[in-house]
Amino acid sequence: MAHRVCPWWMGYLLAGPIRRLLENPKKMLSGFVEPDMTVLDVGCAMGFFTLPTARMVGPQGRVIAVDLQEKMLNSLRRRARRAGLLERMELRTCSDTDLGVDDLTNQVDLALAFHVVHEVPDASGFFAQLYPAIKPGGRLLLAEPEGHISTDEYAVTEATAQSAGFASLEQPEFRRSRATLFEKR
């Protein structure tokens, strides 16, 4: 499986209007994100999912956005400030093996991991670090890009999440992705 990290300049395309024509983040997240939730967006890049999530959780909600690349987070910070959403967001830089979420034990209602796991060198460690941050009964929404990740590779990723303790609930239909909604039991 590929572990090459997406270059920072790709962040502009990933958060840009062309992608929005193909994928509607608000529609994709509706039914998963609710007002007042605490949502953790891992591998957030420049915020294609982070900003709509911050709107959907509302002023009493919280979005913690984590990424490896400072340049992704700098752009996300500017976009969030312009949109008046920065106050309900917390941006964190992580390392490739440490998500830096140890302080969030049982605080997260929903974790988003969109198109990031194939870039992570240790998927087991990734899911093992996410697990304690999520509340019991909380959810993890995983999506991997169909173009990069085969059915077999995705099955391995899903099994890795299950080994960390996540139970698969459903496989949402997202265009250009393979996706699973998990629950922390």
Ligand SMILES: C[S@@+](CC[C@H](N)C(=O)[O-])C[C@H]1O[C@@H](n2cnc3c(N)ncnc32)[C@H](O)[C@@H]1O
């Ligand atoms: C392909 S982009 C996807 C971005 C976003 N989730 C989306 O769907 O638009 C992957 C992002 O994950 C970040 N990333 C890669 N490895 C990571 C790691 N080990 N921990 C956290 N973020 C990572 C990259 O810096 C990049 O911003």
